[in-house]
Amino acid sequence: MPELPEVEVVRRGLERWVSGRTVAETEVLHPRAVRRHTAGGEDFAAQLKGHTIGTARRRGKYLWLPLADTDASILGHLGMSGQLLVQPESAPDEKHLRIRIRFADTLATELRFVDQRTFGGLSLHENTPDGLPDVIAHIARDPLDPAFDDAAFLTALKLRRTTVKRALLDQSLISGVGNIYADEALWRSRLHYERPTATLPRPRAIELLGHVRDVMNAALDVGGTSFDSLYVNVNGESGYFDRSLDAYGREDEPCRRCGTPIRRRPWMNRSSYFCPRCQRAPRVVS
DNA sequence: ACCTGATCCTGAGAGC
DNA sequence: TGCTCTCAGGATCAGG
Known part of the structure; x- marks a missing residue:
C-alpha cells in the first residue's frame, strides 16, 4: 500500500x-x-x-x-x-x-x-x-513539509485525550502516517501503541516525531531513486519494506533489539505490531 | 467539542 | 481441486 x-x-x-x-x-x-x-x-x-x-x-x-x-x-x-x-x-x-x-x-x-x-x-x-x-483544507501538514509546526503538534498531542497511535493516524494533527510507519516509529521510540498521549513526556514526544521523519526519509531515499523512466508507478514496491521493517508484519519473529518475539494485536479493525518487552503496555488501559 | 468505531472494496492466501 | 473464510487498510462520519 x-x-x-x-x-x-x-x-x-x-x-x-x-x-x-x-x-x-x-x-x-x-x-x-x-x-x-x-x-x-x-x-x-x-x-x-x-x-x-x-x-x-x-x-x-x-x-x-x-x-x-x-x-x-x-x-x-x-x-x-x-x-x-x-x-x-x-x-x-x-x-x-x-x-x-x-x-x-x-x-x-x-x-x-x-x-x-x-x-x-x-x-x-x-x-x-x-x-x-x-x-x-482540514488535512494537517505532513512531517516532511518544511512548514510543519513541531511545537503546535506537540501541544495538540498533549491536549488530546486519546492514545498515541490513534493520534499519529489523525489527519487533523499530522498527515501521511499510515499503519505501517506508525508501528515502525513506535517501535523505534519504545512506545506502546495504547500509551495515552497526555502522559507522554515532551522529550518522548519529540523523539517520536523524529522517528516518524526518519522512517519516512529512509523509505523516500530508497523509493525515490528507483523512478527513472516513462512510468509513474506506485504499489508499495520500493523494496524498502522487505529489508527495513522492524515491527510491522513480523509477528513471532525476534525483536531486533532484544530478541523477544514481536506480537500482533487486533486494533481498530487492523493490526498493531510491537515488542512486548521494549514497548511496555501502559498501566491503565482505557 | 471531542472521541470511538463501523464502513467502503476485492483478491490473496489459508484451511478444510 | 475448489469452496469458504479471513485479512489487508485510509479516511470519513454517525452516534455517543
Whole structure:
C-alpha cells in the first residue's frame, strides 16, 4: 500500500511527465473512482477538457494537479491499491483501469488511474486561497513539509485525550502516517501503541516525531531513486519494506533489539505490531 | 467539542 | 481441486 514516500515518488513522476500538458479527453470507467466528484463522471470529464495541468503538489497522501487559468485542481488519493500510470496510448488496458486522461499533444502517452479495491479516486475541487483543494483544507501538514509546526503538534498531542497511535493516524494533527510507519516509529521510540498521549513526556514526544521523519526519509531515499523512466508507478514496491521493517508484519519473529518475539494485536479493525518487552503496555488501559 | 468505531472494496492466501 | 473464510487498510462520519 502506498505510504507517503511512495506518494511523493508519484508526485515527482507526475511533475515530470504530466505537468504542462493539456487535457484532450477523459474517460471514467468506474463511477466509484470519482465518487468524491459529486457532479459525476461526465461532469468531471467535461470540466477537465482543454485545461493545462500545472505543477503537481502533495500533502500527506493526497496529490493534486492545479488546472492552469482556473481556481480548481484535480485531487487524487491512491487509497489502498491505487496507481497513477503514464502509459503509451497503445498499451492494453489494465484489468482495474478506472480513469483514462488523454492529452492534446504528440507524445502518445496517457495518464491512467488503476485501482483494484477502489478506495482511491480522482475528483475536481475549488482551491482555497492557499491553493489547496477545499475538501482537504482540514488535512494537517505532513512531517516532511518544511512548514510543519513541531511545537503546535506537540501541544495538540498533549491536549488530546486519546492514545498515541490513534493520534499519529489523525489527519487533523499530522498527515501521511499510515499503519505501517506508525508501528515502525513506535517501535523505534519504545512506545506502546495504547500509551495515552497526555502522559507522554515532551522529550518522548519529540523523539517520536523524529522517528516518524526518519522512517519516512529512509523509505523516500530508497523509493525515490528507483523512478527513472516513462512510468509513474506506485504499489508499495520500493523494496524498502522487505529489508527495513522492524515491527510491522513480523509477528513471532525476534525483536531486533532484544530478541523477544514481536506480537500482533487486533486494533481498530487492523493490526498493531510491537515488542512486548521494549514497548511496555501502559498501566491503565482505557 | 471531542472521541470511538463501523464502513467502503476485492483478491490473496489459508484451511478444510 | 475448489469452496469458504479471513485479512489487508485510509479516511470519513454517525452516534455517543
